[in-house]
Amino acid sequence: MDTVNSFKGYGKVDELEEQAFKKKTRKRIIILTTSLILLIVLIIGVVVGTLVHKSKSDDVSASSTTPAAAIKSICSVTQYPDSCFTSLNSSNTSDPKKIFQFSLKVIMDSLDKISNFPNEYMNKTDNPVVKEALNVCGTVLNDAVSTLNDSISSMNVDDLKTWLSTVVTDQETCFEALEEVNATFVDEIRVLMKNSTEFSSNSLAIVTKFLGMLGDFKIPIHRRLMSESNFPAWVAAADRRLLQQGKPAPDVTVARDGSGDVRTINEAVARIPKKSKTKFVIYVKAGEYLENVVLEKAHWNVMVYGDGKAATIVSGRKNFVDGVPTFSTATFAVAGKGFIARDITFRNTAGAIKHQAVAFRSGSDQSVFYRCSFDAFQDTLYAHSNRQFYRDCDITGTIDFIFGNSAVVFQNCNILPRQPLSNQFVTITAQGKKDPNQNSGISIQRCTMRALDNLTAPTYLGRPWKDYSTTVIMQTSIGGFLNPKGWISWVSNVDPPRSIFYAEYQNTGLGASTSGRVTWAGYKPTLTAVEASKYNVESLIQGPSWLPDTSVAFDST
Secondary structure, eight states, X not given: OOOTTTOOOTTOOOGGGHHHHHHHHHHHHHHHHHHHHHHHHHIIIIIIHHHHHHTTOXXXXXXXXXXXXXXXXXXXXXXXXXXXXXXXXXXXXXXXXXXXXXXXXXXXXXXXXXXTHHHHHHTTOOOHHHHHHHHHHHHHHHHHHHHHHHHOSSBOHHHHHHHHHHHHHXXXXXXXXXXXXXXXXXXXHHHHXXXXXXXXXXXXXXXXXXXXXXXSBXXXXXXXXXXXXXXXXXXXXXXXXXXXXXXXXXXXXXXXTSOSSBSSHHHHHTTOOTTOSSOEEEEEOSEEEEOOEEEOTTXXXXXXXXXXXXXXXXXXXXXXXXXXXXXXXXSEEEOSSSOEEESOEEEEOSOGGGOBOOSEEEOOTTEEEESOEEEOSBTOEEEOSSEEEEESOEEEESEEEEEESSEEEEESOEEEEOOOOTTOOEEXXXXXXXXXXXXXXXXXXXXXXXXXXXXXXXXXXXXOOSTTOEEEEESOEEOTTSOTTOBOOSSTTOOOOTTOEEEEESOBSTTOOOTTOOOOTTEESOOOHHHHGGGSHHHHSOGGGTGGGGTOOOOOO
C-alpha cells in the first residue's frame, strides 16, 4: 500500500527531481519575462510592418522586414527559440501565416521520423508492462498525426490552439506512460522526440501569441496535412431534432438479453462508420455490460445513450497494479471528435487497492456528457485533451479522480469524494497543463461537492500536476469534508511553481471559506468577475459556438 508521502501516481514527480524542478521554474520565469519584452518588439516590427505592407501588396514582404528578421521575431515568443529559428529559416518568407503554415509541415516531418520507434523499442525489452507503455506511445502519436491530418485544413484561432495543445499533450502522455513503468530507455525517447516536442510547442506559441492578432484565417497546407473533405458540421439540423427526442432512433441497439441488434457494446462499435459527418447513435438497454470499450480517433460523431445512469452500466476492472498503464485502464475511452454520452454509468470496479483504474477517458474534441455517472476510486475520470463539457453528471473517486489536460467545464454536477485506503489522502483534481500556451484547464462551476460516504481522510480540491496546471472552482457548494488548506502540493512540502493558476470564486458551503487556504504564489483565493469569466463555457471551451447543437442545457456565463 502507498503512504501519503510515498504514493506515486500517474506522471508524478519523484523526490529526486525536486531541485531540478525548482531550477527549471526559475529559468522559465526569466524566459517568460524576456518573451513579454520581445513580444512588444514583435508587434511593432512584424505585425505592423507586415500588415501595412500587405495593404499595398500581398506578394512582397515589407521592405523593413527580411524573412530572417521576421522568423527571429516570431520565434522569440516560443519556448524554444533556437530550434524554432533553425527549423523555420528555410521557409524564406516574412508572412506570419506562411511561416506558421511551414511550421505545421515541420511538425509532421518530425512525427514521421519517429513513427516507428514504439515497434523498434518493443524488441529492446521483455517486460510486458513496458511493452504496454510503448503501445500507449504508438496510440497517442498516431492520434497526434491524425489531429494534424484531419483538422488543420480550415479553422479559426481557437481551434488551432486546441488542436495544437492536444498534439503537445499526446506527446507528453507517451513520456508519462514510460515513466510510470520505469522504462530504462525513457531518456533515450525524450532525446529521440526532442524535435517533435519542441516544434509542436513552437507552433502552439506562434498561434497563441501572434496569429491570434490576425483573426480567423484559412491555410492551404501541404497535401498530407489536409483531410479529404471540408471540416464536418458538428451536428446537423436533423441530428439536433434527433437529440431532442426522449429516446433517439438508434443505428444500433445493444441488449444483453438478445432483444437488440447486438449483445455487446463492442459489437456496436464495430459497426460505426469511419469519419462520419452525421451522428451515429448507439442505444444501450438496461443492464451491466462487462467490457472495455475504445472508440478510436476515426470514430467521429458518435452518441451512446442508455436507460439511465442507475440502469445502464458499463463496467471494467483494468488497473495499474495488474500491469496496465493508466492510459489503458479505462473502462470506456473515446478519441474521435463530437462524442456524446447520455443516461449511462461508466465504472471501474478494481477498487482502491489497485491504485490507478480509470472509468472513462476522453480525448474527444467538443464532447458532451449529460446525466452520466463516472464511478471508481483513483483516477476515475481522465479528461485527457481537447474541449469537453459535463452537465448533470456524478463523479466519484479518491486520488486525482478528475485529471488530465483538456479544456473542460463541469456544470451542475455532483462531485463525490469517497474514503480511500487508510493511509491515503483524497484529491479531487489533478490538472496537467505542460506548456504555458496550451488553452487547457479544469473549471468546476455551479456544482455540488459532498462526501459519498463516511469520509475521514484528509481531502483537498486538487493538486498541481504540471508546471502550468490550471484549475478554477467557482459558484460551487463545498461540503465540510474539505481540509481548510483547500489544496495540496504535488511534491510533499514543496510549493508548486508560481506559473500555476489555481483559484476559487463565489463558492458556498461549510468548506468554502478561503481564510485558511494555501499561500502559493500561483493561487488566488478570490477572482474578479472579469477574471472568472475566462473559465466559463463561453471562454474556456467556446461552448456557444457548438453546444447549442447538442440540445444539452448549459450556462454560458
